[in-house]
Amino acid sequence: MMMTVMAEDSSTAVLSTLEGTSSEYENNLTKYIDADLRHDTKFEGGGQSDIFTAVLDCGKLPRGVSAFQQLYDGPATKTVALKILRVMANADSDRYQIIMRRLKRETGLWQTLSHDNIVPLFGVYQSPRSPEVDGLVMPLYSGDLKKYLAAHEDANKLLLLLGTAKGIEYLHTKRLVHGDIKPRNILVTAEGVPMLSDFGTSRILGMKGYTTNLTTTTTYTAPEILDFDEDDSKTSENKETPHPLSSYSDIYSFGMTILEVIDGRAPFYHRRAILVRQIVDGLRPEPKHHPGIDEVNGKIWILLGQCWERDGKLRPDIGKVMLELQCLAPLDAASSVEA
Known part of the structure; x- marks a missing residue:
């Protein structure tokens, strides 16, 4: 997810120490997604991200991966929302590495959440233009x-x-x-x-x-x-x-x-x-x-x-x-x- 953890003794947000690169994402759905990321196919845009619709082939997901547990039941294919962080393409190398560390940490947290009023995160995505993960895969809402x-x-x-x-x-x-x-x-x-x-x-x-x-x-x-x-x-x-x-x-x-x-x-x-x-x-x-x-x-x-x-x-x-x-x-x- 993208979230901050609070210290045990206060409400001040602190950073966790989780490090890693996008190749280590257990929840990487890139190879199971069919998406058209042309500008004129955007479902919605604005701010520092663009949202596209995509098709996720749940039937091809490897079994026994905890990150994909919520996708095993249901239809073999699912229409999902694909949120691409536009800022990734323009970040300098130092900021890019910071963003990648944050993205890995917080998507990992997000995927552990389960509540009726919280959008679930299915996984992450790496667009063809990016050397690293730059997208989030979520349910599609109107x-x-x-x-x-x-x-x-x-x-x-x-x-x-x-x-x-x-x-x-x-x-x-x-x-x-x-x-x-x-x-x-x-x-x-x-x-x-x-x-x-x-x-x-x-x-x-x-x-x-x-x-x-x-x-x-x-x-x-x-x-x-x-x-x-x-x-x-x-x-x-x-x-x-x-x-x-x-x-x-x-x-x-x-x-x-x-x-x-x-x-x-x-x-x-x-x-x-x-x-x-x-x-x-x-x-x-x-x-x-x-x-x-x-x-x-x-x-x-x-x-x-x-x-x-x-x-x-x-x-x-x-x-x-x-x-x-x-x-x-x-x-x-x-x-x-x-x-």
Whole structure:
């Protein structure tokens, strides 16, 4: 997966020491996939990756490989989503090696996860243009949460948020941090179940370039992350220092996600540009720009304010956020999530 492990004695994200090259990936599905990666065949694109549809020949998978266990049952062929990390082609040699170490570590973690609100990872893929693994193989869903809400105006938004929170709770219980929570990274099944995806992409690609160059990501990112300069944190020989991603930063991002899902408007939508320093210094969304919140329940602003505290330790944990959402949700919605 792409995720960060939290230290046992705190919520500060720390790096594991797993090393290796792509040739050592047990979950490499390249030889079992038929894919057309031409630009005009993209299923979806944006940010630092492109998504293609591909056909996975499950019938040819070697038996007895734990990484492929979830693929043994079911049809002999499966249509899957193939996510190619575009940044890999442009990375310099030092950064490339760092990305490869992160990719191996975090995809290994992701594949151990099993939860109804977590997108499973089937394996990794090496595109013809790349000397190393540069793609992720996942189930194919019709779209993300933002697209789902646009197509289903009567959808129960609080129920969708509660389902997403259950996925976050699962990660935090395992002392894992998602690192990039936003509506685009919440996929929705045909049955309307929200699924967290794209774990730790920010951790793999490097937060500085990932957050300051992409406004759509910056607006969901906690101030302590925006204020962190990864380039200055590097030590010799490509070693890395602990990164400030944490359960606290996940809560901040989830608060921004709650805002957009309920109101229908993205954070800071009314601004032409967002300066990172403004967010670090305390800029937050205001009620006058998001009237849809009050139309549902004005008390949501209290919860959002807590999620957006400058000091991460003052933010509520995901359990408290879930309790607050359950108090706002209809009884049938809350009970269905608890079940």
